[in-house]
Amino acid sequence: MSETTTPETPASDAAVPQRRVSGVAIRLDGVTKHYPGQDRPAVDDVDLEIPAGETVMFVGPSGCGKTTLLKMLNRLIEPSGGRIHLDGEDVTDQDPDKLRRRIGYVIQAGGLFPHMTVATNIGLVPRMLGWDKPRTATRVDELLDLVGLDPAVYRDRYPRELSGGQQQRVGVARALAADPPVLLMDEPFGAVDPVTRLRLQDELLRIQEELGKTIVFVTHDFDEAVKLGDRIVVFDIGARVVQYDTPDAILASPAEEYVADFVGAGATLKQLTLTRVGDVELEQVTTAAVGTDAAAAVAAARAAGQDFVVVLDERGRPISWPTLAELGRATTVPATVDPRLPVVGVRSTLNDALDTMLAASQGGVVVTGRREALAGVLKVEAVMAAIRRSRAEVAG
Numbered sequence: 026m027s028e029t030t031t032p033e034t035p036a037s038d039a040a041v042p043q044r045r046v047s048g049v050a051i052r053l054d055g056v057t058k059h060y061p062g063q064d065r066p067a068v069d070d071v072d073l074e075i076p077a078g079e080t081v082m083f084v085g086p087s088g089c090g091k092t093t094l095l096k097m098l099n100r101l102i103e104p105s106g107g108r109i110h111l112d113g114e115d116v117t118d119q120d121p122d123k124l125r126r127r128i129g130y131v132i133q134a135g136g137l138f139p140h141m142t143v144a145t146n147i148g149l150v151p152r153m154l155g156w157d158k159p160r161t162a163t164r165v166d167e168l169l170d171l172v173g174l175d176p177a178v179y180r181d182r183y184p185r186e187l188s189g190g191q192q193q194r195v196g197v198a199r200a201l202a203a204d205p206p207v208l209l210m211d212e213p214f215g216a217v218d219p220v221t222r223l224r225l226q227d228e229l230l231r232i233q234e235e236l237g238k239t240i241v242f243v244t245h246d247f248d249e250a251v252k253l254g255d256r257i258v259v260f261d262i263g264a265r266v267v268q269y270d271t272p273d274a275i276l277a278s279p280a281e282e283y284v285a286d287f288v289g290a291g292a293t294l295k296q297l298t299l300t301r302v303g304d305v306e307l308e309q310v311t312t313a314a315v316g317t318d319a320a321a322a323v324a325a326a327r328a329a330g331q332d333f334v335v336v337l338d339e340r341g342r343p344i345s346w347p348t349l350a351e352l353g354r355a356t357t358v359p360a361t362v363d364p365r366l367p368v369v370g371v372r373s374t375l376n377d378a379l380d381t382m383l384a385a386s387q388g389g390v391v392v393t394g395r396r397e398a399l400a401g402v403l404k405v406e407a408v409m410a411a412i413r414r415s416r417a418e419v420a421g
């Protein structure tokens with residue numbers, strides 16, 4: 026038997042946010058996978074308990090057995106031994122099709138069927154469950170809205186007409202269609218560019234806050250694990266559990282040298298990954314709605330001592346941040362969307378905010394909260410001040 030079964034930090038620990046829970050607990054007892062022709066088992070006698078409603082991240086070196094272990098949970102791979110319990114019920118021998126209705130599955134690039142529209146892709150499981158067309162259609166629209174895609178625009182599109190990030194959102198919507206308590210995610214954001222990846226991570230955090238599923242997520246990226254995980258499992262070869270704890274606890278005291286190497290030398294900077302944009306005081310700036318009087322907006326910003334205005338669309342979402350000189354040339358506030366506007370969500374990390382600023386060559390980012398509405402602006406100086414504070418705290 027492996028030594029570590031339950032997370033070091035109990036579920037009641039304050040480090041884990043309190044939220045609504047719709048997920049169920051998963052328990053693995055001595056789960057093993059021996060592939061034919063291999064000397065050693067890919068997964069060797071693993072005991073693991075995943076608490077209901079938490080996001081648990083699987084990290085570890087390539088080939089250590091993360092994916093094999095994940096796929097045994099929904100029996101895409103049959104275990105060679107051991108038992109798997111879902112919500113206290115032994116599901117090891119349950120019909121895999123039935124099991125998969127309780128377990129959503131998200132893979133890289135969404136895994137969408139190319140010849141089906143977005144709505145058909147998302148509605149697959151509900152239709153299989155015998156839902157009628159109107160109920161399925163309502164659910165599809167609800168899910169598109171949940172993952173941040175306008176149903177009217179996207180429901181009839183084909184996957185090839187979507188960006189990588191949009192396809193991934195549809196993949197998440199599809200996995201959630203039948204409202205499964207458990208979501209398995211196998212490097213879902215591995216194939217998208219860094220900026221899109223960051224937004225998808227933010228979206229997942231927001232969705233999880235609303236839904237409280239049990240999420241098991243495989244990643245190669247330790248920063249991603251720290252950002253998304255309530256807890257992290259660090260595996261070694263044979264899916265040996267080296268450490269299972271909250272991100273803070275792992276960063277503060279890595280269990281073995283191997284984990285310390287994996288966490289990286291810059292542990293102070295890693296603390297930046299633990300600080301969310303929403304934890305830092307944001308600058309409140311002058312805003313102007315599209316179509317309103319430009320001169321009035323310029324005057325308001327000038328009176329507040331600011332040299333730019335954030336323009337909001339009809340749903341309160343920021344679309345551009347013209348300087349006063351630029352805005353002064355218009356009579357009404359223009360509806361032009363600035364594709365380079367650097368935006369992060371309140372759940373983004375300070376690391377993400379810095380990356381976004383660097384990518385856009387800007388000295389700040391616009392921050393959005395619920396439904397992408399403006400929350401404020403974060404300047405590079407504020408990030409630097411937070412880094413200094415965090416360094417001072419770590420230095421004691």
Ligand SMILES: Nc1ncnc2c1ncn2[C@@H]1O[C@H](COP(=O)(O)OP(=O)(O)OP(=O)(O)O)[C@@H](O)[C@H]1O
Pocket residue numbers: 060061063067085086087088089090091092093094
């Ligand atoms: N179908 C298979 N047949 C035989 N061996 C396999 C099979 N799938 C995986 N393996 C082996 O099992 C071990 C664990 O693989 P697995 O893909 O689970 O690891 P992983 O940690 O997810 O790796 P990565 O991070 O590279 O995706 C590896 O040695 C791999 O070569």
